[in-house]
Amino acid sequence: MGGSVSLPVEELPQSQPPWGLFDERTNNKPDGYGPILYNAQCRTADGKFALKKTLPTGEQSVVEVFLESCKRGGDRVCAGFRKLIKTHMVAETPGGKEFEKLEFENKYTWLTCKQYKAKVFDFAAGFDAFAEKIGERNKAKKSFDRSKVVVYAETQVDWLACALAALSRGLPIVTIYATLGEDGAKFAMNQTKAEVVICDSKLVKVLVAIAKDLPNLKYVITMGGAGGMGQAIDASILAKLPPTVKVTSVSDCISNGAALRGDTEDYMTPTPDDLAVIMYTSGTTGPPKGVMMSHGNFVACIVSATRCLSILKLDECPPGVTGGLPDQGAKTVPNRCLSCRAEDGGPAAPGSLPDNVFMACLPMAHIMELAVEVVCINKGVALAYGSPHTLTPAGVKLKVPESKGDAELAQPTFMVLPPAVLEKVYAKIMEGANAKWISSWLFNYALEQGDRSIATGEGIGASKIANSIVFAKPQALLGGRLKAIGSGSAPLSAELHKALQTIFSCPIRIGYGLTETMAIAVVGEWPDMDFGVCGPPTESCMLRLADWPDGNYLNADVFNKAVGMPRGEVLIGGPLVTLGYYQDPSNPDPELVKKNKEEYVEMNGARWFRTGDIGQINRNGVLQIIDRKKDLWKGPQGEYVALSKIENIMKLLPFVDNAMMYGKTGGAFPVLFVVPNEKALAAIAAECGSSASGLEALCTDAKVAEAVKTKVNAHCKEAKMVAFEFPQKIHLCKDVWAPEINELLTAQLKLKRPQIVAFYKNEIDKMYA
Structure with a gap:
């Protein structure tokens, strides 16, 4: 299955490292602040730096x-949407509990x-x-x-x-x-x-x-x-x-x-x-x-996103795309660039597809989705509305076979999906690929081709032949037209990142930001093939690191041969920094008053937000998040355990759907809570000779627990974790963690640690007894 790579590197927007540059004149060593990092595009002809704050067309609101x-x-x-035809109540088994299923028009x-x-x-x-x-x-x-x-x-x-x-x-x-x-x-x-x-x-x-x-x-x-x-x-x-x-x-x-x-x-x-x-x-x-x-x-936010959307080639005037809806036949629908789109022809024919489509399916009450939709409105990218629950035929809310998935019909060119969703997509794809040995062999062979393409700098994806034979089916689930995927809100493992890029034959770039900084503060450059990193600051944003001596993260770590990079708490500055936390003027909350003073600060004539995240900046001016101040547990010998780092390592195990590390104050060791994948856990039970079946029985079976502990220890050694980071005890959770079920996760699917600790208080007491 030879042939050229499916997405050659020359087809990506071109830029050269370093992508971020320090303004050394702003170094503030006495107060523990490193120099300000700018996007390289912000450097002016005289060697200074200037943020980009306005749109060329002058809009201010x-x-x-x-x-x-x-x-x-x-x-x-x-914008586009699917009309709801009917709501069905369907029992998964005869006489069993009924679940809501939605039947939509297939256009x-x-x-x-x-x-x-x-x-x-x-x-x-x-x-x-x-x-x-x-x-x-x-x-x-x-x-x-x-x-x-x-x-x-x-x-x-x-x-x-x-x-x-x-x-x-x-x-x-x-x-x-x-x-x-x-x-x-x-x-x-x-x-x-x-x-x-x-x-x-x-x-x-x-x-x-x-x-x-x-x-x-x-x-x-x-x-x-x-x-x-x-x-x-x-x-x-x-x-x-x-x-x-x-x-x-x-x-x-x-x-x-x-x-x-x-x-x-x-x-x-x-x-x-x-x-x-x-x-x-x-x-x-x-x-x-x-x-x-x-x-x-x-x-x-729109200014920040302009370079991010360069992958969609909005500044070019393509003649349109062919490939309309399956039941409509091929269509050509111009959706032209900023300077030419006013000259577009009449309304698109029914069933036609615009050149560039964003799959709008995440919660709009979250800044990532709302910000991207406002950006798409400005850039002329069509919004196709859907839901994670109806995105593909596997969606839990979709009535099949009557209804097709949103992505298959909208055929998006751009999507933004959090790592938790990408992890589920990957697990579903691999479940199908591993169903037969021949398909598993072909799939892994094609993934290895993708790894080699990245390692040699040739591009993204497997060979064109392997791409069309092996990956055509998973690509079709998301419409088959993807040019790029954005992600953020949590780390995405390098292994998963590389595999998904190869499967979908498009770049996946990680962004970093918070609600307090409008989400789009840091985004990876399209030619950057490093994994586990976020990117440089966008063009309307600045970064700097603040020393955190308690966690042993310092800007001076750049001179430490074992580290070689400045490290510290990430501060984000510039016009992306929001106005603060709202409070009732007639009844101010002392806690919010304190937060507004401590987390929003003024420095160097600019407004900054202290993120609480720990980052390091590599030689290309690219940020990598390595820790969080609130996610550290101090062990009995004064050693610090980065809980979130270990959780991300644990989630690479095939039987782990979610995980939380915990360390009790004054405790002698950390422990691990695992939300297991039932199918993978059943396979472990078969391996170790257990007769347990059903999630609850699997989670409480002694043989399964011992086998899981063995696999976790082996995984920790393979990941080169130090001994005090190994979880000494593991609890397999029979409860699903979901914001709509038990509020153990936030709406962005992040862990709500205090709530999880309270939920499993009895189990924690037993583990530390």
Whole structure:
């Protein structure tokens, strides 16, 4: 299976290392701060550095970005969705528990920029009338004092339209994770004194349950039904809202607004400093925190992402792509570059696909998804809405065989998926590949080809022949057109990273950032073939490292031959840094006041955020996250164990779906909690002669436990872990960790350590007895 590599290196956007450069003039050794690191593109002709903060077309707010994009786009495809046909309740076994399955149309309904803009302005006019001129009533107030609009819904085509409509009226929006539960939602709505809540069918029940405790709630707008992708809301549920609360739907607002406004397009133009979004993050302890984001933060986000999207070749004018939906035949639909897309032809034919499509499927209440969607609006990349639960035929919510997966129909060219999702995708692919010995051999042979291509600098992927024969099926699951995958929010193992790049024959690049820094602060360069690293700062962002003597991480480690790189706590600076944590001015929270002072700091004439993450910067000016200040356990001899580092090593084991290391204060050793993969654990049981079957029995079987301990120890030695890092005891968890089930993970699927420790308190007591 020879032949040239499926994605030669010359087809990637070209740039040369170093990708990040230090400004040595900013070194502050006395105070423990290293020099500032910039993207290499920020160096000016005189050798100084300047961040890129503005768009070439001059937009200064999310509202202007949207309007300018629609003006340029015209009849270009902007967004698409699948219409929900029917909701089924299906039992997996006869007489067993029933689960909800969704049947969708097997095609996308696409909206042009012109149609999407009309939707936004129609909703804005209808919303303003329904909420008694709420925009006009708040117009004279400062943006921080205006009424807030909560968007409490899962990702769907109307989510962003409603948010843009509220912003066009000068009203900040509030986002709340679906997984925050009743207490978290009530806290956020009361803290922001929100009068308006826009919610969908899934979350309206939560809203109804807490409505009596929301004294400021006046207006509820329901999202879903009426030929859209969401489910209709039962009127009997809405009837339980307090009688003082007015209720309408998004679809009614749109139809009423269209009649009211005619052709007029009323909107306010926010300033860069105006408040745009308050995004509530789940965190790991205490009530959720609302991160305040300005319009200027979103503009900086777009500037940061411009180089990141160079892989999509938006600055070129391709003639379009062939390869429409399977039942439609080939289509050619131009979706042209910034300078030419205004010249596009008429609306796309039904069933056609735009040149570049982003698969919008992650929660929009999370900054990664919201930021990328705003970027795509600006760059002319079409948004295809879906869900992780219906992304492929294996999705737990999809009714098959009636419905195909979202990705197969949308055929995205760009996706952003967290490592936890990529790990599941890889596990599913390998499960199929290992079903027969011949397919397993071919698959591993093709993966080895991919490794060699990367090692020799030839490019990404296996040979063209191997790619078309071996990887065609897994590629088809995600549409077969992927040009790039972005990831972030947690580390992705080098082994998995390389394998997935080869399987999908496209680069996967890791980003780094936080809600507090608009997510897109650090992104890997497309030609950079190093693994386990994040990348240089983006062009509207700066990095620097602060010494952390307690953890033995210092900028001076660059002179330590055993390390050779500066190390320390990562600080992010520049226009991506948000406004701080929201608090009620009439009742400030002392803890939040403290956090705003300690985590948001002013240095070198710029605003910085202290991330709490420990990083090191290599000779190419690329950041690698190696630890977290709060994830260290101090052993009895004063040794530090980096819990998250070991967890990432453990998750490479095929029988580990998730893992948490724990060290008790004053304890003599660390322990490990493993959420096992049932099939892989059953295989271990067969190997060791155990007769246990079923997850609960497997998790409590002594033979299985001993076999798992042996495999973990061997894996620790292979990973060259030091002896005090080895988990001395292991607990196999029969419970699934999921935010919607037991709140042991955040919405981004990160560990909620205090909650997990509390959940397994009895087991911990036994392990340390």
